[in-house]
Amino acid sequence: MPSDVDALISELLAQPVTGEQLRQDAPHAAGLSTADAERMRAHLLASFETRGIPDDALHVVAEELRTSVSPAVLAGAARAVRSLGPDVGAEWDGLLRDAADRISTADVFVRWHPGAVSPGWMRTARGELLATLQELRPAASAAATTACEASVLSLAPDALDRVRLEDQDGAVTTLADVLTGRETVLAFFYTRCMNPARCSLTITRLAAAARAAEDGGRAHLAMTYDPAYDSPARLRRYGAERGFPFGERARLVRTTDAWADVRAMFGLRVGYGPTTINEHARELFLVGPGLVGPGLVGPGLVAPCLVARGLDPDWLADPVAAAR
Amino acid sequence: MVRIRKNANALTTAERNRFLRALATLNGSASGRFRDFRDMHVAGAPDREAHGGAGFLPWHRIYLLDLERELQRIDSDVALPYWRFDEAAPNLFTRRFMGVPGPQDRVQFTSTNPLRGWVAGNLPGVERGPGVGPQTLPLVRTEQQTLALGGAPAADFTGFAVMQGNPHGRAHMSHISGVITDPGTAPQDPLFFLLHCNVDRLWAKWQWAFRRHDPAAARSFATGSTRAGHRIGDRLWPWSGPLAAPRPTTAPGGGAHGIAHDGCPGRESARARHDRLPRHELIRSSRVRVRRRPVPDGRCDAMTDETDIEELRKAYVAELAEVRRARPRPLTARRAAEALTPELTEAKLEAMLLDADTFDTAVRLLLDLLADETAAVEHRLTALERLGGAAFQPMRFAPFRAEFVERLRELAVSHDKQLRYLALDRLTLDDDEVGKRLLRESLEGTRAQLVPPATATRFLARDEHGDAAPLFRELARTGSARVREEALRALAADPESVELLATISTDKAERPKVRELAAMSLKANSPERFAHVAHDLVLDEEEDDKLRSAALSALAFTSEAADALDNEAFQADLDHMKDGTTSRTLLTSIDRFAKTRGQKPPE
Numbered sequence: 023m024p025s026d027v028d029a030l031i032s033e034l035l036a037q038p039v040t041g042e043q044l045r046q047d048a049p050h051a052a053g054l055s056t057a058d059a060e061r062m063r064a065h066l067l068a069s070f071e072t073r074g075i076p077d078d079a080l081h082v083v084a085e086e087l088r089t090s091v092s093p094a095v096l097a098g099a100a101r102a103v104r105s106l107g108p109d110v111g112a113e114w115d116g117l118l119r120d121a122a123d124r125i126s127t128a129d130v131f132v133r134w135h136p137g138a139v140s141p142g143w144m145r146t147a148r149g150e151l152l153a154t155l156q157e158l159r160p161a162a163s164a165a166a167t168t169a170c171e172a173s174v175l176s177l178a179p180d181a182l183d184r185v186r187l188e189d190q191d192g193a194v195t196t197l198a199d200v201l202t203g204r205e206t207v208l209a210f211f212y213t214r215c216m217n218p219a220r221c222s223l224t225i226t227r228l229a230a231a232a233r234a235a236e237d238g239g240r241a242h243l244a245m246t247y248d249p250a251y252d253s254p255a256r257l258r259r260y261g262a263e264r265g266f267p268f269g270e271r272a273r274l275v276r277t278t279d280a281w282a283d284v285r286a287m288f289g290l291r292v293g294y295g296p297t298t299i300n301e302h303a304r305e306l307f308l309v310g311p312g313l314v315g316p317g318l319v320g321p322g323l324v325a326p327c328l329v330a331r332g333l334d335p336d337w338l339a340d341p342v343a344a345a346r
Numbered sequence: 347m348v349r350i351r352k353n354a355n356a357l358t359t360a361e362r363n364r365f366l367r368a369l370a371t372l373n374g375s376a377s378g379r380f381r382d383f384r385d386m387h388v389a390g391a392p393d394r395e396a397h398g399g400a401g402f403l404p405w406h407r408i409y410l411l412d413l414e415r416e417l418q419r420i421d422s423d424v425a426l427p428y429w430r431f432d433e434a435a436p437n438l439f440t441r442r443f444m445g446v447p448g449p450q451d452r453v454q455f456t457s458t459n460p461l462r463g464w465v466a467g468n469l470p471g472v473e474r475g476p477g478v479g480p481q482t483l484p485l486v487r488t489e490q491q492t493l494a495l496g497g498a499p500a501a502d503f504t505g506f507a508v509m510q511g512n513p514h515g516r517a518h519m520s521h522i523s524g525v526i527t528d529p530g531t532a533p534q535d536p537l538f539f540l541l542h543c544n545v546d547r548l549w550a551k552w553q554w555a556f557r558r559h560d561p562a563a564a565r566s567f568a569t570g571s572t573r574a575g576h577r578i579g580d581r582l583w584p585w586s587g588p589l590a591a592p593r594p595t596t597a598p599g600g601g602a603h604g605i606a607h608d609g610c611p612g613r614e615s616a617r618a619r620h621d622r623l624p625r626h627e628l629i630r631s632s633r634v635r636v637r638r639r640p641v642p643d644g645r646c647d648a649m650t651d652e653t654d655i656e657e658l659r660k661a662y663v664a665e666l667a668e669v670r671r672a673r674p675r676p677l678t679a680r681r682a683a684e685a686l687t688p689e690l691t692e693a694k695l696e697a698m699l700l701d702a703d704t705f706d707t708a709v710r711l712l713l714d715l716l717a718d719e720t721a722a723v724e725h726r727l728t729a730l731e732r733l734g735g736a737a738f739q740p741m742r743f744a745p746f747r748a749e750f751v752e753r754l755r756e757l758a759v760s761h762d763k764q765l766r767y768l769a770l771d772r773l774t775l776d777d778d779e780v781g782k783r784l785l786r787e788s789l790e791g792t793r794a795q796l797v798p799p800a801t802a803t804r805f806l807a808r809d810e811h812g813d814a815a816p817l818f819r820e821l822a823r824t825g826s827a828r829v830r831e832e833a834l835r836a837l838a839a840d841p842e843s844v845e846l847l848a849t850i851s852t853d854k855a856e857r858p859k860v861r862e863l864a865a866m867s868l869k870a871n872s873p874e875r876f877a878h879v880a881h882d883l884v885l886d887e888e889e890d891d892k893l894r895s896a897a898l899s900a901l902a903f904t905s906e907a908a909d910a911l912d913n914e915a916f917q918a919d920l921d922h923m924k925d926g927t928t929s930r931t932l933l934t935s936i937d938r939f940a941k942t943r944g945q946k947p948p949e
Contacts, residue, residue: 055782055811055813055814056809056811056813057779057782057783057813060779061779091390094779120591123592124390124391125390126394126741126744127389127390127393127394127398127740127741127743127744127747128389128390128747129744129747129748130747130748130751130752130778131748131749131751131752133780146748147748148748214810214811216810216811218385218390218391218392218594218595218596218597219595219596222596222598223595223596226589226596226597250841250842251841253872253874255873255874255906256377259377259378259906263378263379263381263382263598295811295813296812296813296814296815296816297811297812297813297815297816297839297840297841297842298811298812299811300811300813
């Protein structure tokens with residue numbers, strides 16, 4: 023029997039899928055369970071096999087291959103890559119191989135149509151990845167397809183001032199206080215994240231960068247997507263287990279009353295199911311130390327603001343370089 | 347201090363209680379270092395480190411040692427006991443020790459057992475099937491059969507390592523259902539650590555019997571191992587392993603940060619040594635220590651001097667050689683195919699997974715048997731159990747895994763209720779999308795009931811993201827008694843239910859059992875909120891003594907909760923309470939709180 027999510031998928035696939043529809047915070051993903059959100063995402067990605075991948079979705083496909091542990095999503099990403107033709111390059115080849123290896127012991131058949139289908143007519147998720155790999159030509163030239171979406175955001179000081187934060191020790195401050203006066207690496211995460219290649223790795227790397235930072239250098243801050251669950255005690259334990267050097271310049275925080283504002287302010291790609299996060303991207307920003315005049319940021323701004331630049335989440339992979 | 351790992355079935359009461367207290371304290375509310383141990387042993391990339399090749403035995407050796415060191419930080423006298431799974435263990439499977447399975451596979455403990463407040467993952471309690479009771483002799487290879495696997499009198503590690511399937515995997519599956527039957531969830535059952543302690547003991551005894559401690563000797567380890575993480579010189583993830591592909595790129599504790607111990611026995615030692623630790627140190631560091639113990643009839647089952655030790659070893663190897671000669675012949679592919687007949691016997695099925703060279707053939711055959719609707723239900727149940735055991739070797743099982751899951755999805759709607767139950771149990775342990783959807787439809791009434799509603803609720807609660815939380819909130823209000831209990835337990839993962847759980851915990855109109863369940867869910871959900879609820883419960887003289895005792899006991903073993911209280915004032919209240927109560931259960935809990943809080947492990 024087709025479920026509600028099947029009907030939603032049919033509706034979305036009636037038109038060519040856009041990169042915007044793949045955002046984890048897209049309205050159609052709100053309220054879905056994690057499994058349903060992944061199923062929908064798999065179908066949206068798979069639709070690129072025949073329709074081609076829009077430019078603004080290339081990095082999404084690459085990021086899924088790089089970090090997802092969902093067999094369905096990876097199967098969809100594998101099908102999407104086929105639209106790029108056999109000469110897409112060694113980078114995609116590596117991503118596909120890593121993904122196939124990642125799910126080798128968690129493989130399942132992926133159903134693209136509702137109802138009972140014989141396994142003989144289906145491929146497993148790993149089978150989809152390997153089938154795409156077979157279509158690629160070896161030693162093709164590298165393609166710069168995995169560049170992260172760059173973004174520059176302006177953060178109004180009065181809006182930041184309204185965001186009350188609580189850190190891992192229960193100390194209360196505001197987002198304006200912690201961001202102003204120092205350059206800050208800002209990451210988003212949540213402690214219930216089930217994918218070790220996302221939040222756990224992000225905080226581990228952020229901790230390493232914070233340890234490598236010189237006195238008086240950058241601050242390192244991470245804010246939870248799940249403020250109702252991530253109490254100060256949970257934040258402290260999560261950070262401590264990852265060697266996070268807590269201090270004035272290194273904190274894990276939550277906001278209990280202004281989360282919707284923070285999501286909107288940073289345009290966070292995070293979606294919510296009935297209880298907690300159903301899908302999220304890796305989000306990393308570098309926030310400048312001081313106010314920047316309106317003319318330097320963009321049109322329409324009439325007051326000075328802080329500037330946050332979106333970073334490639336893997337920028338933290340080398341803690342020494344990231345600390346510079 | 348020399349500590350000896352003993353047979354859990356033979357521990358003294360004092361040894362047992364110390365071990366249980368330390369284990370419950372480490373567990374707490376399943377966060378902190380306990381969470382590390384759980385997260386190291388999960389599906390995905392970590393699974394390949396733990397179970398994906400020749401490193402299975404060394405990996406679990408340091409895993410247990412790491413856990414044991416944590417227990418010793420809590421109580422320095424504690425050593426990890428072992429469950430000898432080829433023998434009945436009447437003293438182990440009791441309510442006072444590892445508990446006995448009750449309704450809904452819920453393990454029952456006495457009111458003073460520290461494990462009564464156990465938190466598995468996000469949920470309170472232990473789920474374990476009814477397969478092993480006090481008198482059960484699990485159908486696994488015996489110790490001698492296991493030690494003869496690598497050959498005798500000359501033995502080879504590669505042959506011995508087959509024990510990963512049987513007895514190891516079979517010991518897990520001997521419980522039939524529950525978290526211990528799946529590699530990704532097994533550490534959620536405290537018995538898991540005792541099971542693996544025996545696996546480690548078997549390897550240590552094999553090393554002693556065949557003198558296989560020298561990592562340079564070809565037969566001590568799998569020299570042909572090529573998989574990263576399983577070669578003799580590789581470092582072990584996550585203790586000192588590299589956080590780079592193809593190994594896992596992250597680790598519980600962010601790599602070696604939270605881990606203060608190395609892989610060799612002894613007190614805490616330098617991190618630097620730990621960071622250099624390669625796998626062969628684990629092989630070298632496992633010499634069996636034999637205690638002097640005179641035996642009445644004059645034989646030695648232990649040693650009196652070096653010469654006797656060597657004689658004993660040789661005699662033992664000779665015994666193993668006899669066992670080796672008497673082993674059943676492995677099935678060839680042809681004979682295995684012939685076995686799939688209506689007259690298929692249990693003995694033939696048993697023979698299938700015996701030897702490495704028949705693994706693929708046997709798994710193929712078992713999958714066919716599982717799919718065969720004309721086969722006897724008991725044979726299909728056996729096939730399901732054997733395939734579950736084979737899944738404890740994930741890399742070997744990987745080519746069959748997707749088909750196994752597909753078969754389980756089919757069995758989830760089978761006409762046979764036992765097959766349905768076991769298929770859904772396994773699917774939800776693996777967080778399978780289809781299994782969860784079928785259960786939701788069953789609970790919501792949009793398809794025929796697949797399992798009783800309480801069971802469906804329990805299975806769905808395993809989803810750590812708590813996607814069915816709105817349904818659980820509804821069931822906690824409106825469900826039948828059993829469904830309601832399962833729903834309250836499931837709400838341990840729902841932050842929006844903190845107040846609901848607190849309200850039920852303190853509602854004197856509710857049954858004490860329900861209130862205790864709500865309180866334990868609250869402990870897992872919000873230890874800080876639980877602390878205040880438990881404080882008031884314990885000090886209310888009109889409350890049920892067992893409930894007060896359970897709350898106080900849970901406080902004692904959950905430092906993140908107890909730290910939220912003013913301990914000095916609370917202790918003074920407890921001292922006053924002690925003078926005024928005659929309840930032995932309560933007095934035990936008061937003493938335990940004072941003792942445990944006095945031995946708070948160092949930060």
